[in-house]
Amino acid sequence: xxxxxxxxxxxLNLHLGIYDVLDQRGYHKADSVMVALDLCxxxxxxxxxxxxxxxxxxxxxxPEVDVPAERNTxxxxxxxxxxxxxKVPAVRIEVQKxxxxxxxxxxxxxxxxxxxxxxCELWGVDPHDERVERAARSVGADVPFFLDPVPxxxxxxGDVVEQKYPRPPCPIPVVLVRPQGPGVSTQAAYAAFDECHxxxxxxxxxxxxxxxxNADAAELAGLLFNNLDPIACRLLPAVxxxxxxxxxxxxxxxxxxxxxxxxxxxxxxxxxxxxxxAALARSRFGGWAQAAHIV
Numbered sequence: 001x002x003x004x005x006x007x008x009x010x011x012l013n014l015h016l017g018i019y020d021v022l023d024q025r026g027y028h029k030a031d032s033v034m035v036a037l038d039l040c041x042x043x044x045x046x047x048x049x050x051x052x053x054x055x056x057x058x059x060x061x062x063p064e065v066d067v068p069a070e071r072n073t074x075x076x077x078x079x080x081x082x083x084x085x086x087k088v089p090a091v092r093i094e095v096q097k098x099x100x101x102x103x104x105x106x107x108x109x110x111x112x113x114x115x116x117x118x119x120c121e122l123w124g125v126d127p128h129d130e131r132v133e134r135a136a137r138s139v140g141a142d143v144p145f146f147l148d149p150v151p152x153x154x155x156x157x158g159d160v161v162e163q164k165y166p167r168p169p170c171p172i173p174v175v176l177v178r179p180q181g182p183g184v185s186t187q188a189a190y191a192a193f194d195e196c197h198x199x200x201x202x203x204x205x206x207x208x209x210x211x212x213x214n215a216d217a218a219e220l221a222g223l224l225f226n227n228l229d230p231i232a233c234r235l236l237p238a239v240x241x242x243x244x245x246x247x248x249x250x251x252x253x254x255x256x257x258x259x260x261x262x263x264x265x266x267x268x269x270x271x272x273x274x275x276x277x278a279a280l281a282r283s284r285f286g287g288w289a290q291a292a293h294i295v
Contacts, residue, residue: 006118008110009036009295010110011110011145011146012174013032013034014033014224015203015206017200019200020193025157030157036294037294039290041098043111045092048091056090057079062094065101073139077139080135082119101183103262106145109141152164153165153210165213172217173273173291173293174265175255175266175291176265177246178263184260192231197227197231229256229261238262243255245285246281249277
């Protein structure tokens with residue numbers, strides 16, 4: 001049995017602009033600028049020697065997730081790629097969950113994309129093959145980003161790669177805080193968006209800064225935007241409380257909700273400041289808080 005382990009990074013939306021225009025699938029048009037973090041799940045893929053005709057993916061998560069196998073993003077990714085490239089998916093996949101759920105940090109999407117990248121390597125499939133991207137898009141809007149998680153501008157429904165940018169010259173410290181309790185439902189966030197929302201912003205200045213390849217923490221902090229941010233704060237008051245507190249902390253240059261929530265992030269001067277603020281957040285709010293880096 002061949003076994004390999006891969007890192008599945010979390011993400012942040014530095015920019016998320018949702019439009020009140022729907023595509024033919026019924027998805028909202030979106031501009032999204034995503035970056036990866038050094039906070040990662042671990043995905044271990046084992047491929048038995050030889051393929052069994054009735055081979056199907058065996059997926060386990062630690063801690064366990066309350067999702068039927070056929071709805072698990074990792075299972076769906078393995079099945080989608082196997083179908084696309086004509087492989088029997090007799091694989092065992094174990095996911096060590098580190099990234100919190102319902103946080104807007106893309107944990108399950110990253111796990112799915114990492115599974116695709118792992119199976120491409122193990123099956124000898126070119127990861128740039130268009131069938132791989134189609135498989136990624138069939139699983140979820142965020143999954144294509146994680147196939148190559150460098151700073152990326154995405155359009156369409158936030159699932160079509162428009163442009164990629166260099167990684168930051170130095171890791172940028174961030175503090176991440178997810179309040180206790182259930183997160184913000186994506187379905188509820190978009191329903192509330194349809195009732196009342198801010199206009200989408202212009203991602204141009206942020207994209208230009210990323211294109212230069214030398215944007216620092218202060219510049220990126222000044223260019224953040226997310227028109228789902230006020231909706232998440234309205235749907236889950238604890239998110240708004242964390243956001244207001246975080247933006248008032250010394251050392252935080254700027255911040256917002258990532259995705260539709262419920263994690264709030266703050267870009268910091270230093271990692272020590274991010275770690276100090278994370279410890280304060282755990283003491284004040286409970287829940288989950290962590291220092292990490294944009295990479």
